[in-house]
Amino acid sequence: MVPIIIFGLSSLVTLGAALAVVTNKNILHSAFYLVLAFVGVASIYVLLEAPFIAVVQVMIYIGAIAILIVFAIMLTRRILSEDLIQRNSQWILSAMGAMGLFLVLGWIVYSVKWPVVQQAVPEDTITILGQELLGTYVVPFEIASVLLLAALVGSIIIGRERE
Amino acid sequence: MADLINLIETWIKTLLLGWGASEGLTEFTLQALGSVLVIIFCFVIVIALIWVERKLAGRIQDRFGPNRAGPYGIFQSFADIIKIFTKEYVTPTGAEKGLFNIAPVLAMASVLAIWAVFPFAMNVVGADVHVGVLYIVAVGAFGILAILMAGWSSNNRYALLGASRSVAMLISYEIPMVVSLLVPVLLAHSMKLSLIVEAQQPWFIFVAPLAALIFLISSMAEIGKAPFDLLEAESELVAGYHTEYSGMKFGMFYVAEFLHQFTVGALITIFFLGGWSGPFAVQWPILGVVYFYAKSFIVYVVISWIRLSLPRIRIDEMLNLNWRFLIPVSFINLVAVAIADRVMMDFELARWIYVLVMFGTNIIILLAALMLAEKSSKAVEREEFSPRPVAVPPGSESK
Numbered sequence: 004m005v006p007i008i009i010f011g012l013s014s015l016v017t018l019g020a021a022l023a024v025v026t027n028k029n030i031l032h033s034a035f036y037l038v039l040a041f042v043g044v045a046s047i048y049v050l051l052e053a054p055f056i057a058v059v060q061v062m063i064y065i066g067a068i069a070i071l072i073v074f075a076i077m078l079t080r081r082i083l084s085e086d087l088i089q090r091n092s093q094w095i096l097s098a099m100g101a102m103g104l105f106l107v108l109g110w111i112v113y114s115v116k117w118p119v120v121q122q123a124v125p126e127d128t129i130t131i132l133g134q135e136l137l138g139t140y141v142v143p144f145e146i147a148s149v150l151l152l153a154a155l156v157g158s159i160i161i162g163r164e165r166e
Numbered sequence: 167m168a169d170l171i172n173l174i175e176t177w178i179k180t181l182l183l184g185w186g187a188s189e190g191l192t193e194f195t196l197q198a199l200g201s202v203l204v205i206i207f208c209f210v211i212v213i214a215l216i217w218v219e220r221k222l223a224g225r226i227q228d229r230f231g232p233n234r235a236g237p238y239g240i241f242q243s244f245a246d247i248i249k250i251f252t253k254e255y256v257t258p259t260g261a262e263k264g265l266f267n268i269a270p271v272l273a274m275a276s277v278l279a280i281w282a283v284f285p286f287a288m289n290v291v292g293a294d295v296h297v298g299v300l301y302i303v304a305v306g307a308f309g310i311l312a313i314l315m316a317g318w319s320s321n322n323r324y325a326l327l328g329a330s331r332s333v334a335m336l337i338s339y340e341i342p343m344v345v346s347l348l349v350p351v352l353l354a355h356s357m358k359l360s361l362i363v364e365a366q367q368p369w370f371i372f373v374a375p376l377a378a379l380i381f382l383i384s385s386m387a388e389i390g391k392a393p394f395d396l397l398e399a400e401s402e403l404v405a406g407y408h409t410e411y412s413g414m415k416f417g418m419f420y421v422a423e424f425l426h427q428f429t430v431g432a433l434i435t436i437f438f439l440g441g442w443s444g445p446f447a448v449q450w451p452i453l454g455v456v457y458f459y460a461k462s463f464i465v466y467v468v469i470s471w472i473r474l475s476l477p478r479i480r481i482d483e484m485l486n487l488n489w490r491f492l493i494p495v496s497f498i499n500l501v502a503v504a505i506a507d508r509v510m511m512d513f514e515l516a517r518w519i520y521v522l523v524m525f526g527t528n529i530i531i532l533l534a535a536l537m538l539a540e541k542s543s544k545a546v547e548r549e550e551f552s553p554r555p556v557a558v559p560p561g562s563e564s565k
Contacts, residue, residue, distance in 0.1 A: 031318065038311065058300045066307030073314050074333055077326065127296050129357060
């Protein structure tokens with residue numbers, strides 16, 4: 004009973020905050036509502052007994068991405084003072100596109116037969132995850148890390164002052 | 167008596183179950199009670215810490231410190247608390263009311279949330295999650311967010327400048343902090359704080375002194391106090407991000423800052439100073455709690471001592487220290503410790519040889535890094551400015 008109440012509350016918070024992100028006229032408020040939406044998603048992960056994913060969600064999405072967004076908004080003060088234009092002439096098209104994506108995702112969620120584990124979730128998932136990432140899936144893991152490193156180097160080169 | 171806290175816990179549990187409460191409700195009540203107790207203890211300790219800090223600052227700066235209210239001025243903090251409660255809340259015009267009021271609460275909460283996972287003694291552990299270390303890092307993000315909120319919502323240029331400075335600093339110093347935290351994780355083979363404490367035979371400060379040093383420096387930057395207090399440099403920014411706050415709202419930022427300093431002490435205790443371990447801590451778990459707080463307090467005093475002795479650094483020095491020294495050294499240290507640990511695992515050496523080799527590796531890396539840093543710092547020379555026009559009283563001009 005209690006997990007269902009918590010699930011309901013956190014999904015309500017997530018969806019409400021996500022709606023506020025889109026509808027809010029002040030872009031900084033949108034950014035802070037985005038943080039709230041991330042917190043809601045993290046709490047759902049906790050409810051699903053996936054503490055590692057929950058903590059990483061908070062660390063990356065709030066600790067890095069949200070702070071980057073807020074920081075960028077604060078440093079460009081002009082977009083705060085103007086009234087934001089929230090839609091242009093193509094809003095019907097994009098709404099239809101978004102609706103289509105939603106329908107496809109919903110169809111996938113309902114039609115796929117998700118594998119269900121019978122026994123309880125293992126306590127120490129993080130050790131298993133580490134062993135799998137550096138054992139079975141070591142090649143994709145290394146490729147992803149090399150890609151990230153290349154992106155990092157690229158961003159430094161783009162951001163560097165011309166001499 | 168030996169296991170006082172669990173004794174009380176069992177007593178309350180049987181009492182509640184005897185009253186007909188369900189198993190879940192009893193568990194919930196006990197956990198809520200535990201969290202409230204930890205939080206109250208945090209606040210009580212902050213009251214004492216503020217007095218200690220001011221007394222210490224007085225002694226270091228060759229003055230008395232608070233000495234009017236009560237013997238040795240021990241009631242000074244209470245007088246301050248009563249005063250701060252009676253102060254008026256001023257909200258500046260053009261401030262974002264909502265964000266302005268949430269920011270101090272969030273700043274406080276982000277520090278208190280770290281305490282949720284601490285192992286206070288062998289069998290007195292908060293939420294003993296398997297991702298404890300990651301949790302501590304993740305929760306810190308809310309503190310940064312609170313600073314940004316406060317700085318932006320105040321509608322004050324100084325506050326905004328202070329906030330952007332502090333975020334630049336906090337984000338960059340998070341990297342060496344997290345990387346140096348990986349060293350105890352690597353040595354203990356776990357991210358669970360209770361296991362990290364139990365794995366410390368001997369304390370990790372002897373196995374990984376360099377990681378401890380980097381963690382100390384970068385967490386001092388995370389607290390945002392001297393020598394890293396350029397986010398609230400009085401001569402440049404009034405008070406930084408909390409310029410516009412008054413009354414208890416300012417008080418919350420202030421208390422959060424002090425509590426953060428003590429929390430860093432507790433973190434260093436857990437990761438490098440053996441947490442609750444000490445003589446008779448296994449037989450008498452209540453002693454573990456005493457050791458934990460005593461060690462944290464000692465680290466707190468050391469941090470205060472450092473910050474009272476060093477002058478504030480400039481923003482470019484701050485960034486150079488981080489990006490050109492701490493980050494490379496912490497990464498090299500992590501890789502070296504990982505290789506040394508793996509190699510020695512195969513040889514099955516005695517524990518003392520292992521510790522000695524680890525200590526030696528750390529010291530060699532530190533010395534090499536310091537030598538390199540000294541060499542490269544000589545190349546950078548101070549920029550020579552042309553003499554600026556200076557105002558002189560009329561009549562005294564000499565031509």
